[in-house]
Amino acid sequence: MDLSTMTALEIGKEIKQRRLSSVEVTKNFIENIKNNDKTINAYTLVLEENALKQAEQIQKKIDNSEDLPPLAGVPAAVKDNICTKDILTCCGSKMLSNFKPPYSASAVERLEQAGAVILGKLNMDEFAMGGSTETSYFGPTKNPWDTQKVPGGSSGGSAAAVAADEAPYSLGSDTGGSIRQPCSFCGVSGIKPTYGSVSRYGLVAFASSLDQIGPIGRDIKDCAEILSVISGHDFRDFTSVNRPAIDFSSSFDGSAKSLKIGIPKNYFSAGLDKDVEKAVLEAAEVFKKIGAQIYEFELPTVEYAIPAYYIIACAEASSNLSRYDGVKYGYRSKNAENILDLFCSSRSEGFGMEVKRRIMLGSFVLSSGYYDAYYKKGLQARALIKKGFDEAFEKYDMILSPTAPTVAFKIGENISDPLKMYLGDIYTVSVNLAGIPAVSVPCGFDKEGMPIGLQLIGKAFSEPVLVKAAYAFQLNTDFHKKKAQAFKGGEQ
């Protein structure tokens, strides 16, 4: 069987019917990691021994004909800002390069309860701050479609691992587009769930009111299955929502009939790559063909999303990252004589420049004299952005847009220009500000063959409708089935 063409659910089915064993599947992916990751650098840690042990245990249960969930025995990998008990969780930072949390994130616990085999930890921008995985202390991850290019970020490792057959699916986290944009760059599918759907317990915080863990997979059906495993109320996260489990039972009829899809005209303006624009508009045509109604409309306040996002995200980050002071865990400078020195030197030596920049920006917008003009203003803009979405969803079931304004760019191209990097988040950040769900699925390729993603945005807790639309789209297209080839055959 060629595992590289199978979805996680298909692999799970084969394991369940004992045509494949969890151990051989796990070995297969570890083999792929060994072959491909020298080039790709998606993993910061491979848990070969652990994974094989887990696989054996699950296989025993399968052999005993225990009734297990659909993904039991299928391997997975986890972004390195998601805590794994007694296993390094470094967040792409020197600061936490030796940190082994004494607990697992709720999402990881739920995956393991559902029989997942954890292959390892995935590379990311430092503390999830970045859109290219270049700010990682462990070096950049390469795009499996073109290893000269970035995989996107911050969940670059999570998307690249799936695209390079190093994991059948993975978990990422999304604060301003960190799941969707790398999915778009790497030609895979992903969901940024409604805020509060997936517990944040054990997710190392970047911006607490924006962060969500979500799935990345080969198609949207896999992602829906993973999301139903990891979502649900958790008493350890007070912002986790107590509501019935997400019901995807009506999401896979393959129909987009009578879905009302809005396209915000003002998203298609300067800064949007022509090939991306073309692919996304063609995707809209596909939706039309399969029965959806397409409407153009104006989504106000788009241009304020990035300013509001960077104010709010950096403010929260500046506070969340204050705990890294060299006292309790993580990096401690050897050159400190007094406590102030210890704080300053540990933080200066332990954090990279992008993290420092955002901490300083966050400290600035909260500081005395600037709070009203920046932080408060940002929260007001956030209210208006949410209102804009609320009004749109009175008319449309979902909004269709590009996920990112461009395809993957060259490694090193944007890294010295933070503002340029931030502008790449134009279509994704407002979703986090409003707390609503969105999916990204492949919808084409540019002239050079780099994948393009389309984003579907829905109102809060409308994941089943988004998945229904994305599934219908994938039934009628094969962009998600195209395989990256560039990584094969070692370093180029």
Add this chain to the structure above:
Amino acid sequence: MMNYETVCGLEVHVELSTKSKIFCGCTTEFGGEPNTHVCPVCSGMPGTLPMLNKSVVDYAIRVGLALNCDITRYNKFDRKNYFYPDLPKAYQISQLYLPICRDGKVEIETEAGKKYIGIHEIHMEEDAGKLVHDPWDDCTLIDYNRCGVPLLEIVSEPDFSSADEVIAYLEKLRDILIYLGVSDCKMQEGSMRADVNVSVKPFGSKELGTRTEMKNMNSFKAIHRAVNFETKRQIELLEEGKRVIQETRRWDENKDASFAMRSKENAQDYRYFPEPDLLPVEISDSWIRQIKENMPELPEAKRKRYVEEFSLSEYDASVITSAKELAFLFEQTTAICSKPKEVCNLIMGELMRLMSETSTLPEDLDISAEDTAKLIELVCDGKINRNTSKEVFEAMFKQKAKPEEYVKQKGLLMLDDDSLVEETIDKVINENPKSVEDYLGGKQKAFGFLVGQTMKALKGKANPQSVNRILKEKLEKL
């Protein structure tokens, strides 16, 4: 020299006696080996999140109602950001914008009379850990046991004009909090501590002077002295034509003086913002009603009731209500024996004497109301005399003796049998002819002597009324 008046305001921090911490399940118990009342949440590990303890909100509402505050219906938590090694997250979850209680008042009384002190606000927050200096390594060791213990910060208006008023307020506040059962208010353990700010201004002036602040004061005595010292220091500065600098000062109890802290520690920019990890708290009418219905009676109400219902004097009532334990003992004992005056006398007399003699604090009292009521019944029924009752009570206090058993064991019960009394009186009359003669000759004093001799012979176990009656009868018959 010009006349000045002092203006003080207080921020009192009170640790709540909930079972668990404000944001995790660790115990709030004082002490313990370092870092044994700690979990990933209260030690600020990455990825952990706060879980709000409902009782903290209950307690805060209770205190707010007792201090006549408006209860904020829509509450939020905010983060106060600052770096210090005792604060593991490098922010304290507190309330800045929407504190739970506002605009209250407390009545205090000093020699200068009664007055109201305004309560500006009360907010909920978490305590920090403890730093201990290690002289061996010349380093600092950190213990997070206290991290996350719930605190109320009770902020007064700058309504105090003397150190006496400050202390009267603190005592009143402590009484109320203890009665409410929300805190043990042990200053020596840091469960109650105060930041005191002081300024002076020319008498009658409307404009406030520049204030200085002294933080974390933890004894009434120190606070009293510090307020007086700071007042004097500031007046001296002004008289010399100098300025008072707004600053935080450290009170040195040994040197009995305050000292300026390094100016760097003064400049703080806490960058407060809404805590994103917690949801707002909405307090409904029914929630408040439920807390009102379960409010314990406060010292003031008790005092009034004792005067009206039990006819105690104002003074007695205020002494007994000065400590929750004394008031409870009084009420429970009275409920059993229905002799409030007797119970009051016993508490005001013997109990207070024994407590001061043995330095026993009210909260450490271990005297049962049942036993106390029993003792009072023994006295009132004439089974033991008042002197004996003191001995019995001391035994109850010191050895947890049971009054009836003790009286029996020690043979302290009064004689019911008049024949032994008659027999003894006959003997006394025979042995003291001189006194008998004196009495018959009209000297009343001699009667007392004969009663004394009789009681002595009976080892005090006779009922004095019987002895009086029988002796009189016998003497008249002579």
Add this chain to the structure above:
Amino acid sequence: MKIDTELISYLEELSRLKLSEDEKNKAQSDLNRILDYIDKLAELDTADIEPLSHPFEFTNNFREDEAKPSADRELILKNAPEKKDGCFKVPKTVE
């Protein structure tokens, strides 16, 4: 809004960071470019708009007041760079 060198130093201090001269210059120019962009917000009319700090207006999530066993001290101290006598150890703090 322009961030000057003085403000950069203040932000360094607030953030407990210590930048080299080069880093400071770079931070200043980067932050100024970002702020230029962010200052776009000023043109947005936000009069009477209630600030939204959280995406959803859910309220009242509580934990009952029950004491649970704390973690093993070993686990709490496991990641500590330096420890002594069951405590985290740091250079002397000035008191």
